[in-house]
Each structure stands twice: as C-alpha cells, then as structure tokens.
Amino acid sequence: MCHRIWRQHKFESEIIMVGLMGWGSVPVQGWRKGPWTPEEDKLLSEYVSSHGEGRWSSVARCSGLNRSGKSCRLRWVNYLRPGLKRGHITTMEEGIIIELHALWGNKWSTIARYLPGRTDNEIKNYWRTHFKKNQKQQKPKAQQPLEPKLQQQQQQQQEDHEIKLENGKMGEAQGKQEAISMEDQCLPVMYQEIDDHQARQQVASMYPTILEDLCLPVTYQDHLQGEDQGLWGGLWNLDDTIDHTISGGGNSSQNYYNGGYIF
DNA sequence: AAAAGATGCAACCGCCGAGTG
DNA sequence: CCACTCGGCGGTTGCATCTTT
Incomplete structure (x- = not known):
C-alpha cells in the first residue's frame, strides 16, 4: 500500500509530452502519465458521478485532469468504478x-x-x-x-x-x-x-x-x-x-x- | 543477510470497429 | 466511399513486493 503511494508521488511532477497519440483531437497535449494520485482519483470520481460514464475525451478535457480520455476510462473501469471487488480471486x-x-x-x-x-x-x-x-x-x-x-x-x-x-x-x-x-x-x-x-x-x-x-x-x-x-x-x-x-x-x-x- | 527469481497488478500501447460528417 | 474520432479490447511492460535459495 505504502509503496503504491510512493510510486504515485514518484510520477507526480512528471509530464510527458505526447504528440498525436491515443485519443483526443488536441494536436499536441501534455497528458500526464504514470500512476494516479489520490487527488486525480477524487477528481475523476466526482466528475463521473455527476456526469456519468462515457465521453471520456470530454472527461479528460473538462474534469481538470491532465489525463487522456483513454487513461481516464481505464482508471475508472479498473479501479474506481463502484462495486469492484478487491482482494484475491476465490x-x-x-x-x-x-x-x-x-x-x-x-x-x-x-x-x-x-x-x-x-x-x-x-x-x-x-x-x-x-x-x-x-x-x-x-x-x-x-x-x-x-x-x-x-x-x-x-x-x-x-x-x-x-x-x-x-x-x-x-x-x-x-x-x-x-x-x-x-x-x-x-x-x-x-x-x-x-x-x-x-x-x-x-x-x-x-x-x-x-x-x-x-x-x-x-x-x-x-x-x-x-x-x-x-x-x-x-x-x-x-x-x-x-x-x-x-x-x-x-x-x-x-x-x-x-x-x-x-x- | 543478500541476491535472484517469481508474483501481482496498475498502466500503457496498438489495433479494431462503430459512429459521424 | 472516405477520413476521422471515440470507445473498447487484448497484449505487453514496468516496477514494487514477496519468496526462495
């Protein structure tokens, strides 16, 4: 657990310039990459809670997250979505x-x-x-x-x-x-x-x-x-x-x- | 105790299909 | 019909932690 937080901070200030990759019509966008911070998780959760799932590129643009839509979707689906089970596979x-x-x-x-x-x-x-x-x-x-x-x-x-x-x-x-x-x-x-x-x-x-x-x-x-x-x-x-x-x-x-x- | 290997898992990448203009 | 964007999927990578030697 601790190491995850540590890893998140490791990437905190890292902004990787990404050209025309993945989603989004932004010609040159400095999407953040790497592990998500608790703040980012909170932002994403709040945004999806109020606006619903889907339109991930808008999520990326409007939520204040400096993440690609693809990254937002992945984070939501794999980690933040309600009802997810944590723990070992039975x-x-x-x-x-x-x-x-x-x-x-x-x-x-x-x-x-x-x-x-x-x-x-x-x-x-x-x-x-x-x-x-x-x-x-x-x-x-x-x-x-x-x-x-x-x-x-x-x-x-x-x-x-x-x-x-x-x-x-x-x-x-x-x-x-x-x-x-x-x-x-x-x-x-x-x-x-x-x-x-x-x-x-x-x-x-x-x-x-x-x-x-x-x-x-x-x-x-x-x-x-x-x-x-x-x-x-x-x-x-x-x-x-x-x-x-x-x-x-x-x-x-x-x-x-x-x-x-x-x- | 230290090194090496195995494991767990978050996140990224590239591709594809549907939808749209 | 074509080009483009978006959403989604499967494959892969990278790295911390755990286990074994």
Missing part, C-alpha cells in the same frame, strides 16, 4: 475463469461479465500469473486451440449471432443497456444477452460440471424459474467465505456456497 471464481477461458479463449471482457466486480484486466493478470506457467508445463493440451468440436460450435454460434443481428431480432443494444445498468447496481448479469444463454448452454454441454457445481441454471427456463423463486439474487456474491476447492474438475456440488444458499 476458488470458485477461478473455476469460472478456467471454464470460460476454455470456451472463449482470451476474451477477458466477456469472461469478466460473468464475474461481476472483477475487471477484464484483473482476470487477464490472474490468468497470466497463475496459468501461463502451467500452460508451458502442459504444452500439448493447454496450447492447443479450442477442440474441433468446440471450435465448430463457436463458429456456428458466431454465424447465428450475425444472422440474428442482420434480422434485427436480438435487440442487442437494449440488452447491453440493461446489462450495463444491472452491473451498475451490482446485480447478477448472467442473462444479459441471448448470446449469454447460448454460451451457457455451451458451457453446460462441453463442461457439464461447472454449472452443476456452481448450481447455476443451465437453461433459460431454469433461469426464469429461479428468478420467479428469487433464487438468483445473490448468485454471484461469491464471498471469500468459500474455502472449498474446485480443483479436480470440481465434482462435488455439495461443497459450494452460493450467495447465501448452501447446496
């Missing part, structure tokens, strides 16, 4: 990461959607530090791309997605908007899009253990039913109270604690 979250990475690969932002409170950056870092090493040790399996069957499914899913988009049946924009507002309220975001439902089915078919082990609904009907029964409200409240291992395929569902429900 074993359950780890299990989800493993399963979803097997399905989607390095789609960190997509994976992060299933772990509210965690950022793509955090998951990415976690994966790199915890699993990259293992991948090297277990080259044949880990470095392989997706299994042919899975790849085929994924391709099919992508095609379906595109067709739906073309037909205007998905209402994706609306879905995303809903998802965003739900995230803002730190509520479960499992079923924000039809894609997610399909993905869930894929996870269920390819990796049958995780949904069972995590006691997640496999089908949309399951989800709706669960919603009616108020079962999923705390689903993603994966507290550190969980101290059960998911390793070895996580073959026992009775060990898991899900947001207040002990299974």
